[in-house]
Amino acid sequence: MSDQAQAQSGDLEQRLSGFAGQSSGESSEGPDEVNQAMIRHWVEAMGDTNPVYVDDAAAKDAGFPGVIAPPTMLQAWIMRGLRASQDVEAARAAGTAQGDGPTDRLMSMLDEAGFTSVVATNCDQHYVRPLVLGDRVSMTSVIESVSAEKSTGLGVGHFISNRLDFTDQHGESVATMRFRILKFRPRTEAASGAESTGAPEATARPKRPRPSLTQDNRFFFEGTKEGNLLIQRCSGCSTLRHPPRPACPTCRSFEWDTVKSSGRGTIYSYVVNHHPKVPAFDYPLVVALIELEEGTRLVANVSGIASDAVVIGTPVQARFETFDDELTLPVFHPVDGSDIGDTRTVTESKGAH
Amino acid sequence: MAPGTLYVEDVAEGDEAPVRSHVLTRTDLVAYAGASGDYNPMHHDEVIATASGQPSVFGHGMFSMGLLGSALTDYVGVGNVRRFQVRFAKQTWPSEKLETKIVVTGTRNEAGEHLVDLDVRLHNADGEEKVVGQATAVLASRS
Numbered sequence: 001m002s003d004q005a006q007a008q009s010g011d012l013e014q015r016l017s018g019f020a021g022q023s024s025g026e027s028s029e030g031p032d033e034v035n036q037a038m039i040r041h042w043v044e045a046m047g048d049t050n051p052v053y054v055d056d057a058a059a060k061d062a063g064f065p066g067v068i069a070p071p072t073m074l075q076a077w078i079m080r081g082l083r084a085s086q087d088v089e090a091a092r093a094a095g096t097a098q099g100d101g102p103t104d105r106l107m108s109m110l111d112e113a114g115f116t117s118v119v120a121t122n123c124d125q126h127y128v129r130p131l132v133l134g135d136r137v138s139m140t141s142v143i144e145s146v147s148a149e150k151s152t153g154l155g156v157g158h159f160i161s162n163r164l165d166f167t168d169q170h171g172e173s174v175a176t177m178r179f180r181i182l183k184f185r186p187r188t189e190a191a192s193g194a195e196s197t198g199a200p201e202a203t204a205r206p207k208r209p210r211p212s213l214t215q216d217n218r219f220f221f222e223g224t225k226e227g228n229l230l231i232q233r234c235s236g237c238s239t240l241r242h243p244p245r246p247a248c249p250t251c252r253s254f255e256w257d258t259v260k261s262s263g264r265g266t267i268y269s270y271v272v273n274h275h276p277k278v279p280a281f282d283y284p285l286v287v288a289l290i291e292l293e294e295g296t297r298l299v300a301n302v303s304g305i306a307s308d309a310v311v312i313g314t315p316v317q318a319r320f321e322t323f324d325d326e327l328t329l330p331v332f333h334p335v336d337g338s339d340i341g342d343t344r345t346v347t348e349s350k351g352a353h
Numbered sequence: 354m355a356p357g358t359l360y361v362e363d364v365a366e367g368d369e370a371p372v373r374s375h376v377l378t379r380t381d382l383v384a385y386a387g388a389s390g391d392y393n394p395m396h397h398d399e400v401i402a403t404a405s406g407q408p409s410v411f412g413h414g415m416f417s418m419g420l421l422g423s424a425l426t427d428y429v430g431v432g433n434v435r436r437f438q439v440r441f442a443k444q445t446w447p448s449e450k451l452e453t454k455i456v457v458t459g460t461r462n463e464a465g466e467h468l469v470d471l472d473v474r475l476h477n478a479d480g481e482e483k484v485v486g487q488a489t490a491v492l493a494s495r496s
Contacts, residue, residue, distance in 0.1 A: 038388070041384070041387065041388040042388040042389065044384065044388075045381065045384035045385040045387075045388040045389075045416075046385070046388075046416070046419045046420065046423060047375060047381075047420075047423070048419075048423040048426075050423070050426065050427070050431055052431050052432075053431075062430075062431065062432070063432075064432065068431065068432065070419070070422065070423075070426070070431075071422060071426070071431075071434050071437065072415065072418055072419045072422035072437070073389075073419075075389070075390075075415065076388065076389045076390055079389065079390025079391070080390070081390060082390075082392050085390075085392050086392075117405075119441070120414040120415075120441050121440065121441055122438075122439065122440050122441070123414065123415070123418055123438070123439055123441070124436070124437075124438040124439075125436070125437045125438070126435065126436050127434055127435060127436070127437075130431070130432045186405075186406070325440055325442075
């Protein structure tokens with residue numbers, strides 16, 4: 001990445017993080033009170049035939065004051081409607097959505113930066129009480145967080161977490177909802193020669209294989225999720241070891257703790273994998289043995305360097321790539337200033353020890 | 354609290370809720386778009402969806418969550434769900450048969466209430482998981 005591109009990206013990250021904590025301000029009231037017609041359409045769409053949603057007598061038999069709304073219908077009560085949605089989309093496309101709330105401005109900013117696609121990743125609803133006919137629902141929203149740029153199976157993007165607070169006509173809380181989306185730049189390098197469409201082709205991409213977690217290695221993968229590269233350390237003689245195992249090979253102690261690696265190291269050895277192609281990976285795939293400056297070695301992917309330009313001894317730095325909700329792994333990139341354009345192309349790989 | 358269809362004395366870890374299954378159609382997606390107010394064209398406009406590289410339109414995440422929600426309320430009783438939390442793992446596609454799997458992971462007492470925790474999942478006929486999450490509901494007691 002050029003210094004300029006890096007500066008711009010840093011600037012964007014700074015502007016994005018400024019959205020965290022911003023509220024929609026005044027609560028917005030849903031256009032209609034909780035009503036039978038909307039509930040009927042919704043339960044018909046869902047195929048839910050529970051009578052408490054449509055039959056007053058059945059609802060009273062079940063102990064409710066009358067017909068209630070289905071819990072997961074929550075958001076429908078505050079949707080702004082088709083025309084208003086289209087107006088907002090048009091304004092956003094025209095770049096004139098600045099006067100709208102923070103969420104619209106955040107979405108516009110990400111659109112402009114090329115993160116044009118969106119996918120919902122998580123939804124968490126808490127229900128205080130069932131909504132009944134005649135309730136008038138209002139909502140306020142807060143942008144809880146905007147993540148730094150993350151690599152995902154869909155492409156590079158930012159996770160946005162919103163909290164929505166729903167209240168009734170008396171100002172009492174009826175429900176809260178956390179909603180997390182990924183606003184991402186669709187991958188343009190389609191796999192295996194498929195024509196590039198700029199689409200999130202990777203939506204159907206299989207996940208990377210899971211590590212087999214044990215009581216010995218679990219700390220490593222939990223560490224990577226937090227962006228920490230941890231090394232096992234013997235509590236007896238302080239010798240570092242990797243890969244994780246129960247006993248110290250030096251003093252045989254079973255007691256251990258961990259230290260955080262700087263993530264700096266050098267390429268000790270590597271192979272370039274061309275075949276067979278496993279769909280979860282991009283090829284050519286550089287698999288390297290990295291010697292960390294702390295002294296231990298680990299196997300990891302190398303990125304940010306052409307596969308035919310990898311050189312043993314190249315200084316590298318760990319970054320953390322999130323492949324899916326369960327898997328974050330260190331991927332090593334050449335450190336700035338290292339000569340990645342080196343023409344001494346290594347065509348044979350040194351066997352790992 | 355509304356009378357539950359399920360009593361805490363009748364629930365044990367590992368119990369499974371009756372399975373709810375549904376074959377997704379484009380008509381479902383159109384009906385859901387109108388009923389929910391979510392008009393993202395990727396869910397109902399085949400031309401726009403395929404032009405964006407998708408194989409076809411695909412289901413709303415909240416439709417999947419709603420299917421699971423129906424299976425959940427069928428089991429624990431409407432009005433008893435306190436928390437319902439999901440991760441959208443995969444897109445759903447027209448003509449896929451979607452099935453729920455809800456398993457009791459435990460019961461507990463909190464502030465004088467009987468709560469049940471459940472692992473909730475929605476998968477297709479090949480076992481591919483579409484939605485994965487947890488729910489907590491309040492249960493009635495016979496005592």
